[in-house]
Amino acid sequence: MILTTLPILIPLVLIIVLMFSKSxxxxxxxxxxxxxxxxxxxxxxxxxxxxxxxxxxxxxGWQAPYGITLVIDHFSSILLLTTSIILVSISIYALKYxxxxxQYKRFYIFFFTLxxxxxxxxxxxxxxxxxxxxxxxxxxxxxxxxxxxxxxQLQGGIKYLAMNLVGSLFLLAGIGLIxxxxxxxxxxxxxxxxxxxxxxxxxxxxxxxxxxIAFGIKAALFPLFYWLPASYHTPNITITSLFAGILTKVGVxxxxxxxxxxxxxxxxxxxxxxxTIAGLTMLSxxxxxxxxxxxxxxxxxxIISQIGYMIMGLxxxxxxxxxxxxxxxxxxxxxxxxxxLTAGMIDKIKGTYNLKNLGGLYxxxxxxxxxxxxxxxxxxxxxxxxxxxxxxxxxxxxxxxxHYITTSVALFTGLLTLYSMIKIWNEAFLKKAPEHVSDxxxxxxxxxxxxxxxxxxxxxxxMGIFASEVFDFVHHAAExxxxxxxxxxxxxx
Amino acid sequence: xxxxxxxxxxxxxRWLLIIISIxxxxxxxxxxxxxxxxxxxxxxxxxxxxLAYDVETVRKKMKLSPQSFIGIGLAIAAISLLxxxxxxxxxxxxYWVKLQITESYVLKLGTPLIFDIGIFFxxxxxxxxxxxxxxx
Numbered sequence: 001m002i003l004t005t006l007p008i009l010i011p012l013v014l015i016i017v018l019m020f021s022k023s024x025x026x027x028x029x030x031x032x033x034x035x036x037x038x039x040x041x042x043x044x045x046x047x048x049x050x051x052x053x054x055x056x057x058x059x060x061g062w063q064a065p066y067g068i069t070l071v072i073d074h075f076s077s078i079l080l081l082t083t084s085i086i087l088v089s090i091s092i093y094a095l096k097y098x099x100x101x102x103q104y105k106r107f108y109i110f111f112f113t114l115x116x117x118x119x120x121x122x123x124x125x126x127x128x129x130x131x132x133x134x135x136x137x138x139x140x141x142x143x144x145x146x147x148x149x150x151x152x153q154l155q156g157g158i159k160y161l162a163m164n165l166v167g168s169l170f171l172l173a174g175i176g177l178i179x180x181x182x183x184x185x186x187x188x189x190x191x192x193x194x195x196x197x198x199x200x201x202x203x204x205x206x207x208x209x210x211x212x213i214a215f216g217i218k219a220a221l222f223p224l225f226y227w228l229p230a231s232y233h234t235p236n237i238t239i240t241s242l243f244a245g246i247l248t249k250v251g252v253x254x255x256x257x258x259x260x261x262x263x264x265x266x267x268x269x270x271x272x273x274x275x276t277i278a279g280l281t282m283l284s285x286x287x288x289x290x291x292x293x294x295x296x297x298x299x300x301x302x303i304i305s306q307i308g309y310m311i312m313g314l315x316x317x318x319x320x321x322x323x324x325x326x327x328x329x330x331x332x333x334x335x336x337x338x339x340x341l342t343a344g345m346i347d348k349i350k351g352t353y354n355l356k357n358l359g360g361l362y363x364x365x366x367x368x369x370x371x372x373x374x375x376x377x378x379x380x381x382x383x384x385x386x387x388x389x390x391x392x393x394x395x396x397x398x399x400x401x402x403h404y405i406t407t408s409v410a411l412f413t414g415l416l417t418l419y420s421m422i423k424i425w426n427e428a429f430l431k432k433a434p435e436h437v438s439d440x441x442x443x444x445x446x447x448x449x450x451x452x453x454x455x456x457x458x459x460x461x462x463m464g465i466f467a468s469e470v471f472d473f474v475h476h477a478a479e480x481x482x483x484x485x486x487x488x489x490x491x492x493x
Numbered sequence: 494x495x496x497x498x499x500x501x502x503x504x505x506x507r508w509l510l511i512i513i514s515i516x517x518x519x520x521x522x523x524x525x526x527x528x529x530x531x532x533x534x535x536x537x538x539x540x541x542x543x544l545a546y547d548v549e550t551v552r553k554k555m556k557l558s559p560q561s562f563i564g565i566g567l568a569i570a571a572i573s574l575l576x577x578x579x580x581x582x583x584x585x586x587x588y589w590v591k592l593q594i595t596e597s598y599v600l601k602l603g604t605p606l607i608f609d610i611g612i613f614f615x616x617x618x619x620x621x622x623x624x625x626x627x628x629x
Contacts, residue, residue: 019564
């Protein structure tokens with residue numbers, strides 16, 4: 001079905017169109033139309049999957065498990081939808097915040113290359129193809145991170161590339177071993193084989209751990225996260241917000257997609273591993289965030305601590321906890337991008353990200369304060385915003401299943417999150433502006449500057465208001481992940 | 494560096510490489526070769542030319558920029574998807590046309606060949622981008 005392949009085809013066509021674009025206005029218009037088309041397509045796909053079941057396409061007409069299969073199930077459709085919402089807001093944001101240098105048009109080309117990689121990773125049903133999409137993502141994000149060509153950006157870019165290449169090697173090694181042991185690369189076939197595996201489970205786990213390390217690097221889990229804070233504060237804020245919202249979550253998506261298979265057969269080993277790492281990730285990210293004074297660095301460390309919650313949901317491994325994890329991914333992608341967008345706004349007015357040099361923004365710009373407080377409160381888990389329900393489901397699932405230590409760590413990390421958010425709030429908005437820092441008074445933000453943040457903020461609020469509907473929705477996705485019989489049956493006809 | 498012998502030899506060798514690259518491109522469906530290897534060989538022809546003269550001269554001689562090579566290549570590859578989309582088949586499903594050239598020889602042309610030609614051009618573009626940027 002053509003709908004299945006559109007999330008990859010649309011960016012491909014847009015890349016070609018943008019390559020021949022002569023003026024930057026044309027590029028801008030094409031990009032805005034393109035991201036809205038993607039939003040429409042992913043919305044249609046989500047509705048279709050919800051009503052009619054999975055969308056499957058066999059590339060080149062080669063049947064599964066031999067050819068490459070593209071599958072949109074509940075889980076991937078949710079992520080496609082959330083991603084395309086973020087892409088819409090980033091494409092509007094870039095109009096105002098990306099410097100209009102000679103690289104401006106090229107930014108849009110790589111924006112869509114990245115989009116193609118992300119969408120491909122979400123909808124592929126083949127683990128080797130997943131590796132390919134991860135490479136597409138890695139290369140285009142490396143180009144994006146070094147935009148600007150300054151020493152700092154190149155340094156950040158090299159760190160990012162080096163660590164992620166190691167991750168790709170691990171991934172490739174793991175996939176090779178899995179292929180050697182099971183004889184298939186198709187996820188549905190793999191689920192069938194692993195589900196009925198009768199040999200020594202140890203041999204599957206050894207290859208599983210290689211893949212776990214690989215996705216762990218991509219998702220920035222506990223001992224492997226250091227590439228993220230080393231590189232995320234270097235590029236332009238548009239690019240940082242794009243990465244912060246989406247990139248690590250693709251790693252989390254892959255972890256959830258892949259390790260629900262392994263957890264189902266060897267729960268003891270994988271559950272202990274994943275829960276321990278989840279706890280440490282949350283704690284170390286949260287602690288490190290509280291020591292920083294650069295706005296972007298606080299938020300970067302904060303990404304890591306939030307990844308811990310998602311992995312905790314995977315580790316608890318009940319339908320409720322997986323639903324919580326998916327809810328959390330949705331909420332976090334939206335809110336996290338939004339706080340980075342507000343950080344960019346602050347920078348545009350004040351010219352700095354350093355909290356020590358900021359202040360008095362609440363008085364001078366109450367609208368911006370309001371736009372910051374929505375995602376910040378959502379991340380901290382204040383009731384009635386999206387984050388509260390996401391955390392509530394996860395913690396309820398954790399206590400119900402008796403994982404008291406990790407769940408308590410999650411509760412404690414909530415306090416750390418609140419602390420970091422209050423720190424930004426106090427330093428940037430409440431305290432008096434330090435006198436030695438001059439104000440860029442001549443810059444006034446217009447409606448267009450605020451619009452992306454308004455879009456994302458209202459989605460955070462709406463997700464809180466319609467929490468029960470959203471929960472039903474993610475619960476469906478969690479059910480199909482826990483019991484993959486439908487998935488297997490729809491793919492392997 | 495101005496090597497006369499290399500400059501004399503360059504022209505026939507360049508064309509030889511280009512012909513070999515096209516042969517590699519065409520036999521690629523069933524035998525070793527294909528768009529990627531063909532593109533690398535054709536890129537090699539231009540690398541060879543820039544060895545004989547220098548990169549700047551070659552860059553001026555090229556009528557297309559590396560970026561347009563990549564763009565044209567991607568566009569051709571995307572066009573090869575159109576028949577499968579319009580025909581309502583699975584994406585990238587191959588369509589073949591069989592031409593009876595002589596009694597014993599049938600020429601098979603199809604969408605995979607168009608896709609390969611697209612790859613051929615993009616790979617040339619990438620090779621050119623490498624040598625042009627490395628020489629800076």
